[in-house]
Amino acid sequence: MKQYELDSRNEGIPLNKTAGRFYFEKFINNFSSNKDITKLLFNGTTDNKQSKEIFKRFVCIINLETNAYCNRHCHYCPLNIFERKNNINIDDKLFLKIINELESIQYSSTISLNLYNEPLSDTKIFERIKIIKTRLKNVFLRFNSNGDFLDIATLKKLESCGLDSINITLHTTKINTYNDTNSKEKIDKFYQKLKLDKPQYIITSNKNITSNIQFGTLNMIVNTTNWDLYGNDRGGGGE
Numbered sequence: 001m002k003q004y005e006l007d008s009r010n011e012g013i014p015l016n017k018t019a020g021r022f023y024f025e026k027f028i029n030n031f032s033s034n035k036d037i038t039k040l041l042f043n044g045t046t047d048n049k050q051s052k053e054i055f056k057r058f059v060c061i062i063n064l065e066t067n068a069y070c071n072r073h074c075h076y077c078p079l080n081i082f083e084r085k086n087n088i089n090i091d092d093k094l095f096l097k098i099i100n101e102l103e104s105i106q107y108s109s110t111i112s113l114n115l116y117n118e119p120l121s122d123t124k125i126f127e128r129i130k131i132i133k134t135r136l137k138n139v140f141l142r143f144n145s146n147g148d149f150l151d152i153a154t155l156k157k158l159e160s161c162g163l164d165s166i167n168i169t170l171h172t173t174k175i176n177t178y179n180d181t182n183s184k185e186k187i188d189k190f191y192q193k194l195k196l197d198k199p200q201y202i203i204t205s206n207k208n209i210t211s212n213i214q215f216g217t218l219n220m221i222v223n224t225t226n227w228d229l230y231g232n233d234r235g236g237g238g239e
């Protein structure tokens with residue numbers, strides 16, 4: 001369990017900063033003891049101001065796909081069946097409308113720029129990161145990526161634009177099943193490609209390997225997982 005998740009259980013951490021897996025535990029615990037929550041959620045309001053207040057207090061993460069394309073079709077992902085091969089970008093006006101509305105409530109939780117897309121295939125990704133971090137200064141901005149389009153110049157640019165965290169998942173293919181030796185080599189090669197010193201790996205035998213470096217202000221996690229063993233909760237947006 002990660003520190004962020006452990007901290008999330010702390011009563012002093014508000015709901016909108018709580019990690020997903022503890023969100024509903026905390027929500028239910030607070031629910032019976034906090035009349036304020038009941039009042040806000042169940043007063044049948046159609047009032048715009050109150051709706052914004054509810055959004056601000058209870059939403060801990062927004063998944064914002066800025067394009068609808070992924071170059072892979074992993075066998076455990078819905079994109080294996082429903083391919084997204086047309087690189088359709090979000091309309092600029094719609095993107096700005098979303099940012100304007102989030103700015104109007106001073107949204108300050110997490111935005112993740114992925115769900116079923118590969119964010120680094122968005123040709124405007126740097127511009128969008130800059131806009132988000134300029135307008136929503138306290139937002140924690142992150143995304144998951146398969147790492148295929150990442151090189152050192154791209155990493156530098158992501159950091160300078162203000163991205164806070166990138167989670168690289170090195171996927172296994174159907175015919176190339178998971179094992180610790182191959183997976184470790186795959187992570188080694190990834191760091192070599194970026195000409196970065198490899199950090200210490202955390203290896204959970206036959207389950208996953210994870211590693212983490214701080215690149216300036218950008219945190220980069222690089223991992224591989226044995227999805228054949230775990231299955232994959234792609235409905236939860238994880239990679």
Ligand code: SF4
Nearest residue numbers: 070072073074077146
């Ligand atoms: S798991 Fe990620 S990399 Fe693989 S097809 Fe789905 S979105 Fe693309």
